[in-house]
Every structure is written in C-alpha cells, then in structure tokens.
Amino acid sequence: MDKKDFSKLEDQIMSTVSNALKAVDFVNLKRDINDKTEDTLNQFKSKLNGYGEKHMSLNKKPKKDVSTYISKRPAGSISGILYILFGAIGSLVYGFSALIILVFKKLLSSIVIIDSHIIMWILLVLFIVSLSLLIRGINLRKRVKRFKNYVKIIGNNSFFLIKDLAKFYKEKESFVVKDLSKMIDLGMFLEGHIDEEKTYFMLNDEVYDDYLSLKKEQMEIESNNKKLNEETYSSEKEGIEATIKIGRSYIEQIKNIKNDLYKEEIAIKLDKLANIATQILSQIEKNPKKIQEVNKFINHYLPITIKLINSYKDINNQLVQGENIENAKSEIEKSIDLINSAFENLLDDLFEDVVLDISTDISVLKTLFKQEGLAEDDFKK
Template sequence: MDKKDFSNLEDQIMSTVSNALKAIDLANFKKDVNDKTEDTLNQFKSKLNEYSEKYMGLNKKSKNNISTYISKRPAGSISGILYILFGASGSLVFGSSVLIFLIVNTFFSGIILGSNIIFGVLFLFLAVSVGLLLRGINLRKRVKRFKKYVRFIDDNSYFLIKDLAKFAKEKESFVVKDLSKMIDLGMFLEGHIDEEKTYFMLSDEVYGDYLNLKKQQMVKESNNEKLNEEIENLEKEEIESTIKIGRNYIEQIKSIRNDLYKEEIAIKLDKLGNISNQILIQVEKNPKKIQEVNKFINHYLPITIKLISSYKDINNQLVQGENIESAKSEIEKSIDLINSAFENLLDDLFEDVVLDISTDISVLKTLFKQEGLAEDDFKK
C-alpha cells in the first residue's frame, strides 16, 4: 500500500458516509450525524497519515537494511549446480553406456548373459541422472527468478504482486506460488503475502502494520455500517410516523362524514377518504415515495380537516342564513377541488408502475417477434 492507496481509501469512506447522509432529509439528525462523522473521519485521516508516514519511514529505513530480509545464499544456488553437474555427468556416462549396450546387443544378440537386467540397471541410472539434471536446472531457474525479484524490490518493503508479475513477465498465480515457495525455503527471511494475494511484504514489522491497518479499516467499516443502519431505521420510523398521521386524518374525515351523512357533502367526503387511503397504501408499498406525499399529509390534509370541521360547525347552526349557505357552498366546491388534486397525486404515484408495465410489454413484444410469434408474422 503506498500513500496514494491510503488517500483513495480515505476518499472512499468519506464518499460512502456522505452518500448515506444525503439519503435522508431530517435536518436535526443530519447535523448530529455530520458532526459525529466529521470527528470520526478526522480521527481516521490522522491514523491513515500516521500509518502512511510510518510506511514511508520503513521504506527509507529498508534502503540500508533490505539485505537483512533476503537470504545471502538462496536455496538452490549451490545444490542446483551440484545437481546439474552430477546429472549431466551421469546422463553422459549412462547415456553412452545404454547406446553402446544397444549397439552391441544388436550385433551379438544372445551372447551377453543377463542382457535385460544390465540394460534395466543402465537405463535406471540414466533416468536418475536425467532427473538430477532437470532438478538442478529448475533450482537454478528459481534462483535466477529470485534475483530478478530482488532487483524489482530494490528499496521497497512492500509492493503489488501484479506489478512484480509484469516485471517478471509471469502470471500472477505463478508468482504467488513462487513467492510462497521462496518464503517456505527461507529465501525471503520474513516475507509475507496478504490473504487476498495482492501484496508482498518483506518484513514482519511491515506485515504487522498491515494487519493493524486492516483491523482499523474493518472497525471503521463496521461503524459505517452501524451508521447506515441507524439512518435506515430513522427513515423507517419517519415513514411509519407519517403514515400514522395520515391514517389519523382519514379517521377524522370519516368521523365528520358520519355526522354529515344526510348532507350532499357526505358523498364528496367518502371519495376524499378513499383517495387519501389509496395514497397511503401506495406509500406503504413504495416507501421511496414518502417525500412526494409529505406535503399531502402534513399540509393539505390538515387544511382539509379544518375546512370540513368548519362545515360541520356551521351546518349545526339552527338558523341557516345566506352567509352560512354561501360558506357551505364554497367549502363543497373546495372539496371537489381537493379531490381532483388528490386524484392527480395518486395517479403520479403510479407513474413508476406504468413505466415498468410498459417496459415488460415492450420486452415481451420483442421476444415474441424474435421467436416469430408476433401478429405480423402470422399474417405473412
């Protein structure tokens, strides 16, 4: 992980928390969460800088001590040469012997007693010699790759394995296995590969710092998840509270309507109650629509309740003068207007549903046409 990686991690976490805060529209809670989040991010940023500086310091320190973590005599540097020498010598000697034996046995078949046993022994020694030779070549190749890896490491105490793979012109999976084998053989005295097989770390100290940073990151992610969960719970509580308020207003409409059941306005109030109920049902099905009906519940319904309550009060007057009749007429017209507005709002809530239906129909038509099942295809 270089300093750029730490910066990207910080930006990612800040972006995640910022997007979570934009998901709600509760000013007071948002302010509290912002304060809390800002403090958390500042602390995390400080830690990231601390670890980044520490890692940079380790890199500078490693310029003088990098040889401490690398074997001066890597596995295979001597044994590989010995295997090649013995394998090559044996292959030459026993290969020649097998060839000579085959020539002699061809011309003097049956003269040499136990020829099959002799040939078997010679061939066995030849096979062992070839095996030693191949073993030595593989060991020397690994030592060569080890030296190439060391050149790539240069003064770094950690690096991306994919970068090393590009440098060595090998597959990442091969390099991971190769490094793991070299660590097991003690070629890298304190080498470590992370669980994701992404980074190689040269020393125990760097690996320890990596584990600590990863632990810190997991804690921050856990806190971020808890914060998102708190926000979701608050959103849920807001929706439930808003719907509960709306249901209460609808009950008030029904109550007033029951008192006015003899009046013409009762029919209008039945319609008002039904439309309002349908709006709340749609919000329950799709909570994301809560913002669209907030004004309906918190502004329009209270005004409507006030209007029909006034209608009820003046309707209970024993003397129905011209002013009272005029007021009742105006309220009835207002209820018609409100019903029309609420119908439009309910229709808007079905916009997504209609869009989904249109999309599904369009997909079906396309599939039918591809399969030759469309009406036009039958006409042909």
Template sequence: MDKKKISDLEDQIMSTVGNALKAIDFANLKRDINYKTDDTLSHFKTKFNVYSEKHMSLNRKAKNDVSTYISKRPAGSISGILYILFGVSGSLVCGFSVLIFLIFKMLFSSIAVTISYAMLGVSLIFLAVSLGLLARGIKSRKRVKRFKTYVRFIDDNSYFLIKDLAKFVKEKESFVVKDLSKMIDLGMFLEGHIDEEKTYFMLSDEVYSDYLNLKKQQMAKESNNEKLNEEIYNSEKEEIESTIKIGRNYIEQITNVRNELYKEEIAIKLDKLGNIANQILSNVEKNPKKIQEVNKFINHYLPITIKLINSYKELNSQLVQGDNIKNAKSEIEKSIDLINSAFENLLDDLFEDVVLDISTDISVLKTLFKQEGLAEDDFKK
C-alpha cells in the first residue's frame, strides 16, 4: 500500500472530523509488546562462546604446565619396536622353516604324512603369530607418530577444537575422536577428556571440571531464556487477545448505533464499516504477527469512529434540525466514507504477503511447465 496515499488519507480523516466536532481531542495510544528483549536473547545466541573466553584464561594459566599432562614415554614407543622386531624375526624364521619343509617334502616323500602336516601346522601358527606381532608393532608405532603430531598441534593450549585438529592431521573428525579416546585409555594423555558432543579435547582434569561448570551455567541460562521466551510469548498472546477484544467491543458499539439509525442513510456506511472492521480483526486472529499493522486502527481510528457516530446519533435525535446540525451530520458522513476507504486499503495491505506467495507459486509452476515442455508456447510449435 502507498504509504504517502495512506498518510494523505489520514490527514483528510482528521481534518473532516475536526470540522464535524470542534472539541474532539484524542491522544494517540501506542502499544509495544516486544519488551525489548533483544539484548537478553542475543546474550545466549552462541552456545560455546562463553566456554572459549573462559578457556582462554585457562590456557594462559596452564601454558607452562602442558608437558605435565603428556606421557613422556607414550604407549608403543618401546613395545611397538619390540613387537616389530619379534614379528619380523618370527616371520622370517617361520617363513623360512615352512619353505624348507615344503622343499624337503617334495624331495623326500617318504616322511611320515602325519608328522609332516603337524610340523607344517605348527610353523604356520607361529608365522601367523609373528605377522600379528608385526602388525601390532606397526600400528603402535603409527599411533606414537600421530601422538607426537597431536602434541605439536597442542603446543601450549590446554584445550582445542577436535575439528581443528582433524584439519591439521588431514583425517576425519570421527577418526581423531576414536584415536584420542584410545590414547587416553592407554595413558598417553594423562588427564585427557573429550566432551559429550565430541567437539572439544581438554588436556587436564582442571580444565574439564571448569568446562562442566560452565556448561551447567550455560544450561541454566538457556533454561531461564526459555522461560523468558515463554513469558514473552504468553504476554504477547494476552496483549493480542486483549487488543482484538477491544476491537470487537468497538465493532459491537458501531452495530448498536447502526441499529438505532437504521432509517438514516448513514446506516449503509456503518454496515460497510462494521464488515471491513470484522474482516481486519479476523485476519489478525489468523496472523497475530500483523497486530502491529492494525494497532492504530484498533486503538485510534475505531475510538474516533465511535465518538463520531455517537455524536451523529445525538445530533439526529434533535427535534429541530438546523443548518449547523445538518452540516455537522454531513461532515460526519464524509468522515465515515474516508474511514471506510482507509480501512479498505488497510485490509488489502494485510493480504500483501498472500498475494506475494501466490505470485511466487505461479512463477514456480510456469518454470516447471516450461522445463517439462508443457507451457502453452510449446504446444503452439
């Protein structure tokens, strides 16, 4: 709706009303149901920002103590080498034994079958065990290598984001989480902890304890925030219901006056006014977010209208209808026409979003029909 036109129309209404009733003076009533909670809500928007700020101070405090939480001889640094040595030695000996046995088996077929297969089975078992030791040793050594890489990434930090570490080592976050958990179990990180969300790794019990305390505080704040939102919602709902109730009361008063003036020409105008007003309130009931758009309608123009038509009723009840009374009644009738026009524009404006949605849907359908070759132009070809 053209705001300038509406503004001009409002000026006309107020001017005409002034001519009709010289003494009418109304205060603008403005309602604000937002309660200015933006500052409070924005305080809770990010879940872990508070954690990060607090942990920064913990990092500074723990800068010189990081090494105390890292094993100087991580699991696998020595045992991994031994596993590899035993695995390689055993694999060579057992593999060579199996090879020699097969050669002798081919050259001397007189060897007892039972004994030959028993010896072969034992050799193969020892070969499998040796290969298992070799694989375990290699796995342990790789874990130690990754551990040293993790330690380089940790530097002087007492906590970090797992996703950052995953990027650093070029591995998936799920792999890094399992890897860190295994290292914690093996005592490679003496006091390591991973949060429940698998987001943070904390190097010490102290940092983890502070994290849990901060999390509890954050949860408490979020709980309070939810309660605050609920209170705001309920308050807004009550405010909207109260405003609509006031509007319905005004419409009822208009109807009552109209019934008393049913013989007058103004009755038709009041019928139209009541119908438009009802449609506006019905729209707001279905779309409460539009209450701000009709606040002026309910709290300003409807009260003016009520006073105008009551004045008309009073003037009409006079036995002698002089020129002043006739002029005042005429001015009031003109005012009702202007008010009806303004309310029609307001009602039309409330359907702006609906029209936009319909236009969007039609545009999407046309595009889809065009893509499928179902557009009218396609049939003309």
C-alpha cells in the first residue's frame, strides 16, 4: 500500500472484521478553520482597495486658488535684500579700512602702534559681522528662490510627493523635507503640512484633514487584520491542541485495553500501535503544519481502532470461546496489523520534510568541501 494512500484503509478494516462484527459505526470529523475567516478577509481587502482609490482622488477634489495658501511676501524677500545690501557695504567699508590700516602700519610701524592694533581689531570684527550679514542675505534670497520654484513645481496640485519635488529640484529628499518644514514654520506656506512618514507635502488644512482621516481608516483596517490574524492563529492553535489532546486520550485507551489483554498475542500489536501513534502526535507538535495530514488519523481511524479492540476485549471476556469468537478475534488481530502498517507509513511521510532538509544540508557540505579541496577525490589526486 502506498504510504500516502490511506483512503482505502477503512474499507480494508471493515472487510476483514465483517465476519466478526455486525457493523462498525464511525464519524469522520473534519475541520477547516480558514473557511470561517475567508469572508471577513475579503471584506477588508475590498476596503483597502477603496482606500487606495479614495487616496488617489485627493487631487481630483475641487480646489481653491493655490495663491490662497501661499504667502505673497515670503520670509526673506525683503530682509534678504537688506542683509545683502548692508552686508556688502559693511564688508567693503570695513575691509577696505582694515587694509589701509595694515598698509600704514607697515609704513609707519613705530607710530601709534597701540591705537592701530585696537582700531584694527574693531574693523576686523565689524568686517566679520558685515560678511555674516551678506551670507545671511544670500541664503535668505536662495530660500525665496527655492520657494518660488517649489510653487511652480507644485502648480495646482493640493499635495505632492516629496521625492518628486526632490527629483525636480535635484536635491536629496532629506534636504527638501527640512527646507519645506522651515518654510512652513516661517509662514511661507500658510497651511502647509508634511506627513509623519515624510512622504507627502500637503498645501492646505483640508487635504491634511482628509489624509489624517484616511490614515486613521487604514490603521483601523490594519489593526482589524492583525486582530483577525491573531484570532485565526489562536483558533488554529487551540484546534491543534484539542486534536492532539483527543489523540492522546485514544492512545491512553489503547494502553489500558492492552494492559487488560496482556496475556493475549494482540497485546504486542497494541503496544506497537500505541508507540506509533505517540510518535505521530509528537511529530505534529514539532511541525503543526502537518495537522491536516493526521486529522483523519486522529478523528477517524483511531476511534475505529478503539471500537475494534473494545470488541476484542468484550468477546475475549466470554467464558465460552467458540469458533465464531475465535474467528472474530483473528480478524481483529489482522486488522490491527493492517492499521499498524498504515500508521507506520503515515509516520514515515511526516518525516519527509526532515529528510529533505538533511539531504540539502549534506549536499551543501559536499559542495563546500569540494570548493575547499577537501573532498575524497581531491585526496586521491
């Protein structure tokens, strides 16, 4: 019998004991946890698709004039010019004055040397201050220029991807985020917002409120999905634990009956059966993914087996052991042999993945040894 083909096991058992027992009733318990959650998952998937469509339609909403949300006099437009003007004048005046003093100091090094040092330091300080004002003004004007470029790039859109802005302006995303944040703080974008993930720049409060609503909805969906997955996992885990518990209960019954029949030849067969069943459950505990493969073993074949050996016990307790009873006992013993063989095949099948992993590890080791020149063939050479 093929190790994976257990579908005919029941018919073979029933056929061999038909002369000993009138009938053996059984119940095939089947479980399918995933069917319970499939409809709910489809609903969440539909909502996620709806969220995506709604999110993409933000820019399609009726918009006000973009200029409504942009400062007409951005910070630095006037102050930047003044900083540059005063900084440039101061740098020229104080720098030129310091240069003249240096020249006179060289020519008249012995005259009023103390006063020339003091004046020189004052002029240098004023020159540095003026130079700082000049640099400050240039930076302010550059920011105003970038602001105007951002406005042109954004156009009539109510929100924009920061990575696209960085791409258009040929700057790093981190620089654009920092730049836009500063402009928002300075009131250059009157209602500007940047999302927490630093992905979107939103021009006004209305779009930002829509974004927050969608974000909240998305988080709720993700939370529900997580909760559903946890419940499903918990349900699966409870189902596996319950199945294993049932299996152990059947094994305990087999052992008890074996103890009652310790003088009979069938006791050896039952001891083997209990050991095989215990190993199957142990393997399922290590690899719960295989639970579907042993559901029928636990919920169908073990109950049939219990019924058979209970029948054996009942007829064995009869004071008069006639020909019919002996035949029935013989047929049940043959059935136990058949069951043991089938369960051994099932146990062997559960180790298929383990054997595959071992073969893969051995293959990797051989390849590594060959690459390092440590293979047997290399030593022969």
